[in-house]
Amino acid sequence: MANLYDFTVTDIHGAQKPLKDFEGQVLLVVNVASQCGFTPQYEGLQSLYARLRGRGFAVLGFPCNQFGSQEPGSEAEIETFCQSKFNVDFPLFAKIDVNGGNAAPLYRFLKKEEPGILGTEAIKWNFTKFLIDRNGQVVKRFAPTATPADIGADIERLL
Structure with a gap:
C-alpha cells in the first residue's frame, strides 16, 4: 500500500469508511x-x-484499549463520552488494536512509515499522533506528551 488512502476502516457506527474519502486533506x-x-x-x-477543518484538515480518532485498559467501553459509550464531555465532532472509528498480532492494518502502515524513538515501531501509549500530508503520506509522529497546541504549527505548514 502506497499511502493512507489505500485503507478502509470501520467507523464508530460500524460502517466501512474508505480513507480515500479524506483525500487531499491534512490529517x-x-x-x-x-x-x-x-x-x-x-x-x-x-x-x-x-x-x-475549513482549510482541509481533519482529526481521525481511533479508540484503543491496549494501554492500561483505558478504553473499556463500547463504541456507543465512547461516542457519547466524547460528545458530552468534549463536544467532539471529528470522525471517530471503531475500537482497534495498534500493536501486536491483531494490530489494524492502518496502524501497521503508520508505524512502518514513521517509527518512533530508536526506530521502534510499537505505539507506546494512548494519544500517539501521526501527521499525514495531502498526498496521504506520513510526515511526522508525535509522542502522547505532545499536546495538540504543541503540534499546531506543524499542521499549519502543511495547510
Whole structure:
C-alpha cells in the first residue's frame, strides 16, 4: 500500500469508511482513550479540528484499549463520552488494536512509515499522533506528551 488512502476502516457506527474519502486533506491520526491521563487532549484536538477543518484538515480518532485498559467501553459509550464531555465532532472509528498480532492494518502502515524513538515501531501509549500530508503520506509522529497546541504549527505548514 502506497499511502493512507489505500485503507478502509470501520467507523464508530460500524460502517466501512474508505480513507480515500479524506483525500487531499491534512490529517492527524490519533489512538484515543477515555480514561487516560492524556484524555483532556480531546479538547485540544477538537479545537484544532474546529479551527482548521475549513482549510482541509481533519482529526481521525481511533479508540484503543491496549494501554492500561483505558478504553473499556463500547463504541456507543465512547461516542457519547466524547460528545458530552468534549463536544467532539471529528470522525471517530471503531475500537482497534495498534500493536501486536491483531494490530489494524492502518496502524501497521503508520508505524512502518514513521517509527518512533530508536526506530521502534510499537505505539507506546494512548494519544500517539501521526501527521499525514495531502498526498496521504506520513510526515511526522508525535509522542502522547505532545499536546495538540504543541503540534499546531506543524499542521499549519502543511495547510
